[in-house]
Amino acid sequence: MKRIYLHKAKSQIARPNTIRGINKQIVLAYVRDRAPISRAEIARETALQRSTVSAIVDDLQFDGLIEEIGIGDSTGGRKPTLLRIKAGNPVAIGVDMTPRHTTIALADLTGRVLQKETFPTSPDVDYMSGQIIERVEKYAIENEKNNIEIGISVPGVADQTTGKVRYIPYFQWSNWDIARQITDKTNLRVTIDNDANAIALAELWFGEEINRKEKNFISVLVAEGIGTGIIFDGQVYRGERGAAGEFGHMIVGENAPVQCSCGSRNCWEAHASEKAIMLRFQNQIKNRQSKNSDITMEQLIKLASEGDKEATEVFKETAKFLGIGISNLIMGFSPQAVVVSGTIVRAWDLIKDEIEYLAERSVRQGLPQAVIRASSLGDCPTLIGSISLVLARKFASAN
Numbered sequence: 338m339k340r341i342y343l344h345k346a347k348s349q350i351a352r353p354n355t356i357r358g359i360n361k362q363i364v365l366a367y368v369r370d371r372a373p374i375s376r377a378e379i380a381r382e383t384a385l386q387r388s389t390v391s392a393i394v395d396d397l398q399f400d401g402l403i404e405e406i407g408i409g410d411s412t413g414g415r416k417p418t419l420l421r422i423k424a425g426n427p428v429a430i431g432v433d434m435t436p437r438h439t440t441i442a443l444a445d446l447t448g449r450v451l452q453k454e455t456f457p458t459s460p461d462v463d464y465m466s467g468q469i470i471e472r473v474e475k476y477a478i479e480n481e482k483n484n485i486e487i488g489i490s491v492p493g494v495a496d497q498t499t500g501k502v503r504y505i506p507y508f509q510w511s512n513w514d515i516a517r518q519i520t521d522k523t524n525l526r527v528t529i530d531n532d533a534n535a536i537a538l539a540e541l542w543f544g545e546e547i548n549r550k551e552k553n554f555i556s557v558l559v560a561e562g563i564g565t566g567i568i569f570d571g572q573v574y575r576g577e578r579g580a581a582g583e584f585g586h587m588i589v590g591e592n593a594p595v596q597c598s599c600g601s602r603n604c605w606e607a608h609a610s611e612k613a614i615m616l617r618f619q620n621q622i623k624n625r626q627s628k629n630s631d632i633t634m635e636q637l638i639k640l641a642s643e644g645d646k647e648a649t650e651v652f653k654e655t656a657k658f659l660g661i662g663i664s665n666l667i668m669g670f671s672p673q674a675v676v677v678s679g680t681i682v683r684a685w686d687l688i689k690d691e692i693e694y695l696a697e698r699s700v701r702q703g704l705p706q707a708v709i710r711a712s713s714l715g716d717c718p719t720l721i722g723s724i725s726l727v728l729a730r731k732f733a734s735a736n
Contacts, residue, residue, distance in 0.1 A: 357393075360385060364393045365732055368403050368420050375409055375417030394420065401426060401484070402446065402731075422446050427480045428731065430473055430525075431723035432489040434458060435532070436507040436561045439465070440717070441472045443480070444724045446731070448543055452476070453720075460508045466515055470522050477523045487519060487527045488726030490535040490719045492562065496579040500529055503578065506598035507561060528726040533558045533582055534573050535722025536678055536714070537566025542725045544676065545713050551673040555666050558718065559659070559679035562598055562606045565666065585610075589661045594620060608658035611680065614651060621647040638684045649687065656688035660695030667696055667707045678712035685711040 360383075367379050376394055380387040397403045404423040408416045424447045431450075433440045435458060442453035454472060459465050477485055489495075493505030500516035516527040530538075537556035540548045548554060548568075556566040563585035567574040575581050585606035586599055593607030594616040607613060611634050618637055632640070641648035663675050675696075681688070693709055714721050 360389065361393050361396065362733065364390060365397055365402060368397075369422050369732070372421035373406055373409065373419035374421075375419055377417055424449065425451075427451055427476075427483050428485060429724050429727035430476050430485060430487045431720055431727070432469055432473065432487065433532075433717070433720040433723045434465075434469075434489070434491050435719060436492055439469065440720050441469065441476070442720055442724065443476050444727075446728065448721065448724055448728060450720075450724075462508070462510050462513060466513075466518055469515060470519055473519055473525075474523055477525055485525055486727045486731065487523075487525055488535070488723040489516065489527060489529040490532045490723035490726070491529065492532050492560070492564070494578075494580050494583070495529045495531050495534075497528065497530060497575065498578070500527060502529065503580075528730055530573075530575075530722075530726055531564065531566075531579060531582070532560075532719045532722060533564025533566040534575060534579075535566070535726055536564075536712075536718045537568050537722075538573055538729055539714055539718060539722040539725040540566075540676055540678075540712065541568065541571065542728060543714060543721055545710075548674070548676070553672050554674040554676060555670060555672050556676045556678060556712070557659075557663065557666075559609065559677065559681045560611055560719075563610050563662070567670070584662065584666065587662065587665060589658050589665070605658065605662040609655055609662060613658075614655050614681070617654060618648060618651045621651060634680050635683070638680070641684055641687055652684050652687045653691060655681075656691035657695065659688065660692040663692060663709060664696050664698055672707050673705075674708040674710065676710055676712050678714055678718040680716065682711035 363383055364379055367382060368374060376387065376390050380390045394403065401423055403420050405418050406421050407419055409419045424445050426445055427443045428446050429444045431442045431444060437458055438455050439458045440453055440455040443451045445451060456468065473487060491502050491505060492507055494503040496503055502510065502513040502515065504511050516529045519525065519527050533556060536558050540556050552568065552571040554568050558564040565582045565584045567582050586597065586604045588603045589605045590608050591603055593602040593613060595607055595613050596602055597604035597607040601607060615634065637648055641652050666675060696709055697706065712718060
């Protein structure tokens, strides 16, 4: 049972419009998760009166959130009209910033990307602000008739209450107020978050169905650094001022192949991030001439999958440190699952056994073992995360 804080009790009282808003969210969630579904099915599943469901469906159709898609099979009475989330209309602009590239995409209510463009990320904060604002404004003008909102995923600490990016270690940026700048220019609502938090939210919305059932899991993003998003009771836990989940800086070993963004060679990021993987491979082959001296992460994974000895050893060594970090997370949080995302999941068959072996040490007697699995979000989890920031808010505020 969630605690009710007395100093907030006035805003928590369940007035009739509050109850209607909750019911509206429930109906929308059923349409999203169970489509195609009829009004009668929703009424049976939710125990709401059919007249209430019909009124809510009418409201959701008017708001452009759901649509009728045809007639279903009869179960004895009149054939039902089937419903689904309305697709095709742009409702979200996702801004996905990584240390290397920034992608800006237009998406519909199902999360399908309708348009997108990618450009190199610059260390010049003013230049990046201008580039992002220019592209977002273009999408906003082209779709001014739609109820567009913006979600931004960044590789750093973001404070949702102020809309500011507190710190991006890769570029040493502090107090970047890109959300306010976009709102001032476009008059559109902006939601901003850390990339790992955004991915954790995307796992709830677009990941495997089991994520929505478990409700308590940790998402681990392996990229230039390592980020973790924490889901408690189906909600992202952000901590004070968005600073929760910075586990990339926990100590997992010594003398890593690269420095962490904080300068240490003992951090999880320094041992298990993509930059650690790449430099570990360079160290493996430095004593022999090789055409593989300058390859991408994708190419390295291909080499390992084809049986290249050095590439395979690199991923086995990386899996050891990933497993140590995940083991620590399991010991500290006892989650139902840990979901690993990033390009490294393409090498999952090479690393999963070592990760699972190390994680088994974290299981306390009498408790079930946390499931460790690869993300199903694909190669652009942070982009999907930025879009999820908008869609989660739209679904939650459908009242």
